[in-house]
Amino acid sequence: MKSVLVSEDHAIVRFGITAIIKDLIHPVQVVEAADFDETIRRLSETAFDLLILDINIPGGNNLQMISAVRLRQPDIAILIFSGYDEQMFGINYIQAGADGYLEKHAPEEEIRRAILTMIESGKYITPGIRSRLMEHTGHHRQTASHEGNPLLALSGREKEVMQLLARGMSVMNISRTLNLQVTTVSTYKGRIFEKLNISNVIELAEKVRLYSN
């Protein structure tokens, strides 16, 4: 029997996913976790075939989640389930070792396909993501290389903060969302502004609108 762990903090979303899984696969055992602690606890108890992991899960929210999971279950298939606008930095999770990537606003059909594909082949990447992956592999830093898209000059964490800032979220709020100190977020903000050569969030929002795929 296949078994799946659904880590997602919004109850309805969890509910929806669980329903889809049960409708799609059988026999199947589905376990739910509402935060990262619980996720880890479940992983220590039971072996799963697939983990569907919300990037924004409370207590998680960073690339180390992947290794924390792999530490417990090296062979589990990890499908990153990414919310709002984190496409930009979602790929970082793939590079960090996740096996699949699905966006929360994907249509039902794609969600079904993703889950099924993950269970069957252990991988699920859309062509769009794949090509973006291509771009990213290889060249990092060195200003000159990101000719076309200035946003590529930002590091993973910076991109994350950038997204939130561009949505109008306050520094304090971001710090809570990402479980970081306010000063840390502020530091990122400064570095972002510097790298993008801008001086306020309005300009940031513009750049993001312009260059975010």
Add this chain to the structure above:
Amino acid sequence: MKSVLVSEDHAIVRFGITAIIKDLIHPVQVVEAADFDETIRRLSETAFDLLILDINIPGGNNLQMISAVRLRQPDIAILIFSGYDEQMFGINYIQAGADGYLEKHAPEEEIRRAILTMIESGKYITPGIRSRLMEHTGHHRQTASHEGNPLLALSGREKEVMQLLARGMSVMNISRTLNLQVTTVSTYKGRIFEKLNISNVIELAEKVRLYSN
């Protein structure tokens, strides 16, 4: 037979809600709509007992949604389904005539209770929201006058400040530009946000872009 219309753009969320409804009520007919246009279309075709409406639905996203719905079906029960950041903002929908208010991150139990209560009594408000409602009642002006353009609700000085804010200028900077105390500018900023029903400069910039001649 009861019938419910679920207006929500995220497929999984829609799926989850539909599943809960079907599990909760029977016989029941559930129709889904992914954007506001579709919502209106459905409302024109069929009579529903309950509408579960995502505030952030594409094509909607404003208080006029309520009247648009009521225009078609005066007696439908409307449950506002509000996402993350819009809690503060959501109460306005209640004042605009919605019958219930539910947050997306509510636990499954509450979601069930809300839907059931709505179907049975046509209303659902949590104590928390109710108290916030209390506070808010009292200061609402004659919304009707500035139908099309919300920016018209602002006074001269406010518009002035708005313009600068939308350019990304800081409060301090504006205070120097206009020879006012920072606190004065801050007061304007607050009043602007309140009048436009927004909570950060990004949204302000959007409104300005949208409604400025």
Add this chain to the structure above:
DNA sequence: TTCCAATGTCGAATAATTACTACAAACCAG
């Protein structure tokens, strides 16, 4: 290998912003 720039993260101190409260002048509906 070694070393350095880039990255992720903070704390202390300092600066900027907001929340409340206030109040007078201007407006306006009755």
Add this chain to the structure above:
DNA sequence: CTGGTTTGTAGTAATTATTCGACATTGGAA
């Protein structure tokens, strides 16, 4: 006229944000 509302303006106190300097890691370049 008259009392209620809106507008322009601030002060005080409480929050938030930024600056600066640090430090441990990491991935490459040399």
